[in-house]
Amino acid sequence: MNIQSKLAILADAAKYDASCASSGTVERNSRAGKGVGSTSGGMGICHSYAPDGRCISLLKILLTNFCLFDCAYCINRSSSPVARARFKPEEVVKLTLDFYKRNYIEGLFLSSGIIQSADYTMEQLVEVARSLREDYDFRGYIHLKTIPEAAPELLALAGRYADRLSINIELPQDQSLVLLAPEKNAGTIRQSMGVLKNGIDEYKDNKKSAKAIKSLTPAAGGSRFNHAGPVRRRAKVPIYAPAGQSTQMIVGADSSNDKAILTTAKGLYQGFQMRRVYYSAYSPIQHASKALPAMSPPLMREHRLYQADWLLRFYGFSVQEIAGGATRPNGMLDLDIDPKLAWALANRQLFPININRAPKEQLLRIPGIGAVGAQRIINARRFKVLRFDDLVKCKISVKKVAPFVETLDFNPHLNTLDSHNLRQQLMVSNNKWAPEQLGLF
């Protein structure tokens, strides 16, 4: 089988992994090296976008889609009659470098079906990363999907070469895993996430102590009379997955509601310091298992979960506030309006909020005001008492915020907040990312 045919099969098999991030690692470049590659230390670059709206930042492929496991939701499960292929490690290395040199990608995201044994598979994955780093001095981004059943030594080795490691939690509830992925074990998955967390924590601690040692060394600062120039005393810290770990949950393959999904996510963020939890709407796959629903869940559900996830992490909301209680008694997010708006409509007694007096935490709870907008308001009110038109200058959508704010010259009509139509009115133009009908071209 030639490379192109393998690529066709093994990229197709990888497309159900939602993550394509190349962010959050340390800053590197290829000056004074013999290879190529750089990372910014902050955001990665999205080099292209597929018509499914997803960014293409990494070469996202499987080493092989042969698999011993039979997970019902997975297109590559052993009982699935899909075409199979397997890359040799050196083929993946060459493909990554060839793509990178043409500026198609930021690096590699490598995953694999389980062949022979978990350890053997993990060794093959690590070999690709090792070869890129050691044989070719590749300094771009590497994300390795980690096999939870593999030996801890192999996980440690993986962290040495990869920027990011990930283990998929797969399903929101442990009992679903028992049902749909009998070879997998929720305990093993969490245990391995713990191993990764320890490695990452240790790396961070080492970095901190190295920094402290450096600042204590007088030669580093006052090297004026040292003709060899400033002495860099920073101890070489062994790298371990500087971009941390992430995970993915499949949405809609089991009966978990959004509240259960978000509760699991919250636990993963807190327990393992995940950089990201990805939500992947279950896609109908060819020859799907009988255990699965026939239809895929609306993509809007996935989108709402990402919005809710954001509210949990950066806006100070709790799971109960956005996916439970009075806001959503059935534990499912509203598909028609975003979760912050849904929360605000269920808590109208807290509005209108005074733009000139509210603290930042309160501004962040206004539908239509994000972190950037809130900061702009705070900056602007140091100069003047804000009028309604000033919100436009702060680049805030006045249409969205009007029912919820008061300014020097504006107060929402008393009836507005009480209006039963408010939800209806605000739904218009709220669905920017709704899946579209085909045939726009």
Next chain:
Amino acid sequence: MEFVIENFTQWRNYSRALLLEGIAPEQVSFTIPHGSGDLFGSPIDSLSLTREIKLSGALKKVNGKPLGISREFMRQAYWVGHHSSAQRWQLLYSLAWRQIYQDKKLLQNPVDEQVALFHRLLKAVSRDHHKMKAFVRFQSIGEFSGEGKVYQAVEIIEPEQLHVDGARHKYGGRSNQSKPCKVMAAEETEHFVAWFEPDHAILPLVAPFFAKRFSSMSWSILTPHECVHWHQEQLVFTQGAARPPLPEDKTEQLWLQYYASIFNPARVKVNAMQSEMAKKYWKNLPEAQLIQTLLQRASSRVDVMFRLGNADKGK
């Protein structure tokens, strides 16, 4: 008083003198060279070639008198100086003057008209910069041996023929779109070429990124405004070029295969794609030629998935 400004250094030098005299923005007029239009306005500013740009140093203290211009403003002004807007130099002077003589913290006021415009221009340049880092596509034009070899419309010349004087380059100046761009090629080295059309003349801002990322490669980026060449040591700028017909690169076929295969036909979000990858970029992105076909086939592919999926369930 009217000043015709060709680049940031010039603007800074004039402005320093005028600001020291306290000349109000209404009394001066900064324009771009006649006939340069909004595009292709600024001949290459060689400042960008060195990282040690002493931007704020020049304005901070003259004759012991502090001018109160922040380093941050000067850094941002340098970026705004690459915008194609004809008003940019006037705007920068006005903001500098107001910061010194009216309000030191002016830039923190987002509801000021000029500050808002400044940030709009800055954002446009920085977006252009970001998209250029993302959407430049190199093609290998192979390895060369022999002198002065012409490869299709890309004329190959030896590095020595491009005289490089320290960090400054000799070939600055207005674009000449009819001429093919000369590409340096070292012997026995694979050379990569990209053609890109940024909205603003940002090549000097973005070139160092490519030099750091692809430092062990030899490459050229050609744009209508100017071109830049890298030979593992130094960035060399030459005048703008026309789009070169490039030879086929076999890896591109694999990239197209990857793009087609990573697309999930069960999810179609054209708006989300286009908001990040606007149509204006498509003509220079090899993978964009596939978009239409992929979308046309998507629904029938999903139908097949459902059929096969449901057929299995009947068993």
